[in-house]
Amino acid sequence: MMETFKLLAPLAWRNLWRNPRRTIITLFVVSVGLWSILAVASFITAWAQSSRDATLRLLIAQGQIHAEGYMDDPNISNLMPPPGAALVAALNRPDISNWVTRLELPGVVQSEYKTLPVSLVGVDPDAERRISSIPEKIVEGRYLNGLEDDSAVIGLNLAKRLKTALGRRIILMVTAEDGWLEERSFDVVGVYDADTAFEDTYIFTGRSTMQAMVGVGDKIAQIAFEVPEDAALAGVVERLRAAAPGLDIRPWRKISLIMGAMDATMGGVIFIWLAVMMVMISIGVINTQLMAVFERTHEFGLLRALGFKSRHVLWLVTFESVLLIGLGVLIGMIAGAATVWGLSDGIDLSAFGKALEAFKAGDTLYLEVKTSDYIIFPLAIWALGILVALWPAWRAQKISPVEAMRQAT
Amino acid sequence: MKAEKKPIVSCKGITKVFGKDELAVHALRSIDLDIIEGDFATLAGPSGSGKTTLLNMIGALDHPTSGQVLIDGQPLSGMSKSQLSDLRLNKIGFIFQAYNLVPVLSARENVEFVLRLLKVEANERRTRADAALAEVGLRGLENRRPSALSGGQQQRVAIARALVARPRIVLADEPTANLDSTTTGELVDLMYRLNQESGTTFLIGTHDPRVMEHSKRHIEMTDGQIESDIRA
Ligand SMILES: Nc1ncnc2c1ncn2[C@@H]1O[C@H](COP(=O)(O)OP(=O)(O)O)[C@@H](O)[C@H]1O
Ligand SMILES: [Mg+2]
Numbered sequence: 001m002m003e004t005f006k007l008l009a010p011l012a013w014r015n016l017w018r019n020p021r022r023t024i025i026t027l028f029v030v031s032v033g034l035w036s037i038l039a040v041a042s043f044i045t046a047w048a049q050s051s052r053d054a055t056l057r058l059l060i061a062q063g064q065i066h067a068e069g070y071m072d073d074p075n076i077s078n079l080m081p082p083p084g085a086a087l088v089a090a091l092n093r094p095d096i097s098n099w100v101t102r103l104e105l106p107g108v109v110q111s112e113y114k115t116l117p118v119s120l121v122g123v124d125p126d127a128e129r130r131i132s133s134i135p136e137k138i139v140e141g142r143y144l145n146g147l148e149d150d151s152a153v154i155g156l157n158l159a160k161r162l163k164t165a166l167g168r169r170i171i172l173m174v175t176a177e178d179g180w181l182e183e184r185s186f187d188v189v190g191v192y193d194a195d196t197a198f199e200d201t202y203i204f205t206g207r208s209t210m211q212a213m214v215g216v217g218d219k220i221a222q223i224a225f226e227v228p229e230d231a232a233l234a235g236v237v238e239r240l241r242a243a244a245p246g247l248d249i250r251p252w253r254k255i256s257l258i259m260g261a262m263d264a265t266m267g268g269v270i271f272i273w274l275a276v277m278m279v280m281i282s283i284g285v286i287n288t289q290l291m292a293v294f295e296r297t298h299e300f301g302l303l304r305a306l307g308f309k310s311r312h313v314l315w316l317v318t319f320e321s322v323l324l325i326g327l328g329v330l331i332g333m334i335a336g337a338a339t340v341w342g343l344s345d346g347i348d349l350s351a352f353g354k355a356l357e358a359f360k361a362g363d364t365l366y367l368e369v370k371t372s373d374y375i376i377f378p379l380a381i382w383a384l385g386i387l388v389a390l391w392p393a394w395r396a397q398k399i400s401p402v403e404a405m406r407q408a409t
Numbered sequence: 410m411k412a413e414k415k416p417i418v419s420c421k422g423i424t425k426v427f428g429k430d431e432l433a434v435h436a437l438r439s440i441d442l443d444i445i446e447g448d449f450a451t452l453a454g455p456s457g458s459g460k461t462t463l464l465n466m467i468g469a470l471d472h473p474t475s476g477q478v479l480i481d482g483q484p485l486s487g488m489s490k491s492q493l494s495d496l497r498l499n500k501i502g503f504i505f506q507a508y509n510l511v512p513v514l515s516a517r518e519n520v521e522f523v524l525r526l527l528k529v530e531a532n533e534r535r536t537r538a539d540a541a542l543a544e545v546g547l548r549g550l551e552n553r554r555p556s557a558l559s560g561g562q563q564q565r566v567a568i569a570r571a572l573v574a575r576p577r578i579v580l581a582d583e584p585t586a587n588l589d590s591t592t593t594g595e596l597v598d599l600m601y602r603l604n605q606e607s608g609t610t611f612l613i614g615t616h617d618p619r620v621m622e623h624s625k626r627h628i629e630m631t632d633g634q635i636e637s638d639i640r641a
Contacts, residue, residue, distance in 0.1 A: 014513035307498025
């Protein structure tokens with residue numbers, strides 16, 4: 001075995017460089033293919049993750065706790081009391097970085113010009129500053145100050161639609177505990193800038209103010225919590241479910257179904273790209289190796305006449321493919337890593353402006369080298385390349401030694 | 410006849426038919442031939458008379474349609490492909506008309522190649538390859554690739570390679586066809602000298618009169634049959 005290797009290795013390596021142009025083209029196809037897979041994977045992963053993080057940072061956080069039934073019908077009869085001692089203890093463990101309680105109910109907002117359906121959210125402003133990005137997204141005025149704050153913070157687009165502005169008053173109507181429609185006027189003290197759909201939906205006020213308005217005492221609609229590690233989320237959810245058996249506790253994928261689906265789609269895009277590149281690489285490798293084999297028909301015949309066995313020919317051609325594709329994969333990996341490191345300052349997306357707002361994280365995307373990508377994709381390409389190159393190798397080992405004499409005369 | 414010497418190659422009633430029915434070509438028609446140890450035999454005949462086909466049968470490169478080829482008394486029929494490879498490696502040296510050498514290997518590596526297949530240890534391999542190259546007059550050119558050698562030099566490398574493993578018989582198919590007359594003369598002299606000094610058996614397919622001048626046994630073929638077989 002070792003002897004065969006020593007016999008074939010130098011032959012294979014030198015054969016690779018007999019037609020440098022063709023070898024370089026194949027190396028190019030393999031390495032650019034792999035490079036693009038790695039780059040696309042990094043980019044899509046970074047994009048998906050940062051746009052997901054940005055969306056979750058607005059309000060959802062990584063997980064939420066509700067009373068059973070609230071998610072299907074978010075009305076006043078499906079509220080829950082504030083968390084008990086066991087749940088608070090569970091929420092304060094180090095695998096949860098932050099949590100807040102909110103009261104959220106559907107309602108109607110009215111200005112002098114218009115009446116629109118909205119969701120009114122009563123928040124604890126100090127806690128929100130740690131878990132939500134809304135306080136940072138105030139573009140006019142200020143965010144809320146404390147649980148008792150009785151003013152309102154509304155979205156930019158909603159302000160436009162209501163034809164209202166900072167310092168003006170709006171009326172909010174919400175169904176109260178007694179079944180009557182309760183209404184109250186609020187000063188607009190702040191306007192935030194998120195995506196349009198979000199801006200049109202959410203109006204914020206102090207939680208105690210809202211609780212008093214609808215007469216629900218200290219009841220709340222939700223607890224939102226944040227974990228430092230998304231990978232640990234499932235375990236955290238399990239732990240919370242054990243601490244609060246009667247409540248509906250969900251990870252973000254089960255809260256925002258669209259985002260869960262988007263998360264899966266991004267992975268799908270990477271695999272479609274992988275498949276396309278694999279087909280391209282396969283065609284390139286088969287083409288090159290078939291040509292290399294046909295050109296050397298006489299030579300394989302000669303080798304066979306000299307005592308080379310057909311399996312030696314099979315090994316030789318396969319070995320050439322192993323080297324060729326291996327080299328291409330290596331170059332592709334280096335190029336992929338270099339690209340990611342070269343862009344480690346971040347990719348500026350601000351040029352896309354409003355068009356990509358719903359997907360956009362911040363204006364800058366940070367790529368990173370994911371170790372598993374750099375093991376799985378190169379190995380997959382290498383294995384595939386060798387697999388498809390077995391066909392030309394098989395053709396080569398079938399060449400009979402008579403070819404040597406026939407072609408020579 | 411030197412009946413006391415055992416034949417190295419024995420052909421018994423060999424026929425070879427290429428193709429079928431109306432398209433059938435009878436390349437060999439019932440060939441009976443013994444090659445005896447030490448022979449320096451030439452196989453002559455017009456183009457298409459079956460020389461190459463016969464050499465392929467003897468060299469275990471192809472199967473006869475009927476009849477038997479025996480090398481050292483062993484019938485080739487019934488041997489597996491792998492066994493035939495081993496037989497070629499151990500008993501037969503080949504010299505073809507052209508493209509005899511592996512282009513990516515140097516002269517020395519080409520000669521060593523056969524020894525590598527025979528699993529000869531590295532030092533001995535090198536000593537034997539260099540000695541074989543010196544024997545054919547290529548001392549100093551060991552590291553050249555075939556593309557940097559003349560046609561005559563390439564054929565000398567092929568001879569060195571054919572002989573380095575000390576085969577029972579060297580089969581040469583038109584080894585001088587691509588060479589000028591001076592080079593041909595030198596090459597034939599070389600093969601003849603090797604036959605005389607080491608007793609290596611040669612069977613040379615050729616229609617070159619300069620090759621036939623030296624032959625100790627002259628076999629003439631026409632139309633797939635042996636017409637005459639004369640010892641000088
Ligand atoms: N593989 C083949 N298929 C069909 N016909 C062949 C094949 N090889 C040789 N022949 C035919 O067999 C005959 C003998 O050929 P060959 O042995 O090459 O003659 P020579 O070497 O004496 O010129 C020729 O008619 C040739 O066309
Ligand atoms: Mg011929």
